[in-house]
Amino acid sequence: MKKKHKDAPLIRIENVHKSFGSHHVLKGVSTAIYRGETVALLGGSGGGKSVLLKHMIGLLLPDEGEVYVNEQVISNFSERELGEVRQQIGMMFQGGALFDSMSVFKNVAFPLIERGQRDRAEVERQVNEVLEVVRLDGMGDKMPSEISGGMRKRVALARAIIDKPACVLYDEPHAGLDPITADKIDHLMKNLQTELGITNVVITHEMRSVFRVADRVIFMKEGLVYFEGTPEEMKASEDPELVNFIEGNSGQEWEGERV
Numbered sequence: 642m643k644k645k646h647k648d649a650p651l652i653r654i655e656n657v658h659k660s661f662g663s664h665h666v667l668k669g670v671s672t673a674i675y676r677g678e679t680v681a682l683l684g685g686s687g688g689g690k691s692v693l694l695k696h697m698i699g700l701l702l703p704d705e706g707e708v709y710v711n712e713q714v715i716s717n718f719s720e721r722e723l724g725e726v727r728q729q730i731g732m733m734f735q736g737g738a739l740f741d742s743m744s745v746f747k748n749v750a751f752p753l754i755e756r757g758q759r760d761r762a763e764v765e766r767q768v769n770e771v772l773e774v775v776r777l778d779g780m781g782d783k784m785p786s787e788i789s790g791g792m793r794k795r796v797a798l799a800r801a802i803i804d805k806p807a808c809v810l811y812d813e814p815h816a817g818l819d820p821i822t823a824d825k826i827d828h829l830m831k832n833l834q835t836e837l838g839i840t841n842v843v844i845t846h847e848m849r850s851v852f853r854v855a856d857r858v859i860f861m862k863e864g865l866v867y868f869e870g871t872p873e874e875m876k877a878s879e880d881p882e883l884v885n886f887i888e889g890n891s892g893q894e895w896e897g898e899r900v
């Protein structure tokens with residue numbers, strides 16, 4: 642989707658700074674996410690990708706600068722208003738973050754219950770619908786410990802999309818997955834974009850996936866946006882930083898177990 646963006650962005654980050662104690666993690670990040678696109682957020686470990694993603698749904702607030710969702714500054718939003726933002730923007734956390742003591746069904750239903758949906762039949766209908774989307778139909782009664790890593794990721798994805806968000810943020814959805822299962826996640830993301838018009842922002846180290854699903858790349862280095870462009874532009878670049886990243890994150894041998 643190579644196009645000039647005339648529309649207002651869905652999420653706009655303007656000169657965001659964030660420190661933890663004396664550790665200055667985000668050093669003036671400015672960027673934007675547009676409706677309907679799939680953006681890959683890339684960069685070396687510890688560069689601030691997860692921290693930036695958490696700013697996009699107000700889980701972290703900037704020390705300086707602003708985060709806009711639908712052109713509204715979210716820093717001074719009340720918890721209720723932030724709740725509305727999180728209904729529009731779903732997040733799949735690094736590591737999946739399922740509740741181990743809850744069944745797959747309850748994990749997926751959680752966002753609906755949380756925002757006060759009490760109609761049992763409606764909850765059931767939506768959970769079943771979304772489990773079907775991630776190809777886990779009939780798995781609702783399982784506990785997270787009883788299913789594979791790839792399936793847990795798909796449960797986390799089901800939970801992120803159950804409340805029909807306009808945008809989904811994924812923190813390393815491919816990590817720890819074999820290539821076939823990682824492909825399934827890619828297909829799911831692409832389907833959400835093409836069939837439901839969902840905007841995707843995905844942190845990943847898998848260049849294979851980036852070239853397959855991303856319309857645009859935002860590359861972070863040391864707390865700043867270092868490069869923005871299409872995957873093709875990134876590939877064509879002779880910048881050693883980008884060349885090294887691509888070389889270091891392409892086609893590694895898979896050493897984990899198959900799911």
Ligand SMILES: Nc1ncnc2c1ncn2[C@@H]1O[C@H](COP(=O)(O)OP(=O)(O)OP(=O)(O)O)[C@@H](O)[C@H]1O
Pocket residue numbers: 661666684685686687688689690691692693
């Ligand atoms: N809540 C926190 N408290 C203190 N330090 C934090 C917190 N969250 C993140 N950091 C620090 O901020 C820096 C950036 O972290 P972040 O998780 O954003 O990196 P990342 O780019 O996502 O890296 P990775 O690819 O390893 O996931 C790290 O040094 C991390 O230790």
Ligand SMILES: [Mg+2]
Pocket residue numbers: 690691692735812
């Ligand atoms: Mg991270």
